Amino acid sequence: MRIRRSIRGASVSMSRFDPRLISEPLEQRRREGTLRQRTIISSRRGSRITVDGREYVNFSSNDYLGLATSPMLMAAWREGAELWGAGSGASPLVTGMTAAHEELEQFICGFLGMEAALLFSSGFAANQAAVKTFVPRGGVIHADRLAHASLAEAAMLSGARLFRFRHNDPVSLRRSLELHGPGLIITEGVFSMDGDEAPLGAILSLADEFHAPVLLDDAHGFGVLGDGGRGSVSAQGLAHSSFDLVVGTFGKAFGTGGAFVAGERAVISCLVNFAREYVYSTHMPPCCAHATLAAMKYASRNESLRERLRENIAFFRERMACSPLEILPSRVSIQPVMAGSSARALAMSSLLRERGIFAGAIRPPTVPQGTARIRLSVTAAHTREDLELLASALDEAGRLS
Numbered sequence: 001m002r003i004r005r006s007i008r009g010a011s012v013s014m015s016r017f018d019p020r021l022i023s024e025p026l027e028q029r030r031r032e033g034t035l036r037q038r039t040i041i042s043s044r045r046g047s048r049i050t051v052d053g054r055e056y057v058n059f060s061s062n063d064y065l066g067l068a069t070s071p072m073l074m075a076a077w078r079e080g081a082e083l084w085g086a087g088s089g090a091s092p093l094v095t096g097m098t099a100a101h102e103e104l105e106q107f108i109c110g111f112l113g114m115e116a117a118l119l120f121s122s123g124f125a126a127n128q129a130a131v132k133t134f135v136p137r138g139g140v141i142h143a144d145r146l147a148h149a150s151l152a153e154a155a156m157l158s159g160a161r162l163f164r165f166r167h168n169d170p171v172s173l174r175r176s177l178e179l180h181g182p183g184l185i186i187t188e189g190v191f192s193m194d195g196d197e198a199p200l201g202a203i204l205s206l207a208d209e210f211h212a213p214v215l216l217d218d219a220h221g222f223g224v225l226g227d228g229g230r231g232s233v234s235a236q237g238l239a240h241s242s243f244d245l246v247v248g249t250f251g252k253a254f255g256t257g258g259a260f261v262a263g264e265r266a267v268i269s270c271l272v273n274f275a276r277e278y279v280y281s282t283h284m285p286p287c288c289a290h291a292t293l294a295a296m297k298y299a300s301r302n303e304s305l306r307e308r309l310r311e312n313i314a315f316f317r318e319r320m321a322c323s324p325l326e327i328l329p330s331r332v333s334i335q336p337v338m339a340g341s342s343a344r345a346l347a348m349s350s351l352l353r354e355r356g357i358f359a360g361a362i363r364p365p366t367v368p369q370g371t372a373r374i375r376l377s378v379t380a381a382h383t384r385e386d387l388e389l390l391a392s393a394l395d396e397a398g399r400l401s
């Protein structure tokens, strides 16, 4: 990119790239009203964010327990930096693997009752590694139709044949296994756009029957559901060790960033040896590992955090019980308010914005056509006043056509 000119606010690329790669796809998005832009947060604390000089209550955060800006966790991060410095300085197989990382891995193993765990800098990278390492080219993957983009991406890049079963439907999964043969089954614990939960027991039964390994990504369940925040598996009375691969992220309920893959020792050794996302990437900063361990210990021991979250969710759902708006059934933070068309979702989102509430409109292709929605995220950091403000703004938004 050498020179940029601006015509009516739209920047015109003068780069050497083929315009079919740059200006045309951008122009198409602009025409369709789907051009993505980032919102710059100038300050944040708890449930509050400041954007363009105005403070909002943030209902678009995955910081489900409100830990990201908690004094406890910020102090743990500072302590980690004092002990270990800011960055890991190398990939994990060179000199980037510290005792701080090892301690976090060990905690995760004990917490979940799994043999081994491995840290990644993001859930996206963890899923690339977990999927691509364990399916042969020409193999088979059965993935829930609504599995996260990182899982879908990995499945497509794996060179395996990808079959998508109907969302949360064991009958559809059975048909897929019968038709295409055993292969890696991929599901989430809690789904990110609907807030609903997978039938994990039924999926495990099919996995046994067809001898197919299962990858569970519980990014939205960890910290929130189950005994001590052990996630969807614990909430459904199952054991993590029944799954072949368990992926969790730290950027959601645990308030930091990064992710883990857990499994049998030999499975994790395979990742250490063969996962390029692991081998050829600078290890997670040790201060992040140190802080994440503090977050996991704190979140697992403080049931009051989950109690507050449950109370907030219950308060919100009760308050909205008589609303004409459809709110999908969900017992987790993710509370999807259905809008139908993209235009209505945008109108609702901008009305909420005027009322001091930050909540994103989720539109196709992220969700299926006709199911555009406001994806609210109710967290433990919200106050009653925050929830009241939200509910009365939604009362108004419900009258928008």
Ligand SMILES: *Cc1c(COP(=O)(O)O)cnc(C)c1O
Pocket: 121, 122, 123, 124, 125, 127, 148, 150, 188, 192, 217, 218, 219, 220, 249, 250, 251, 257, 258, 259
């Ligand atoms: C957020 C998320 C990821 C990605 O994790 P990051 O750490 O944000 O890269 C993966 N899977 C699911 C289900 C998620 O919700």
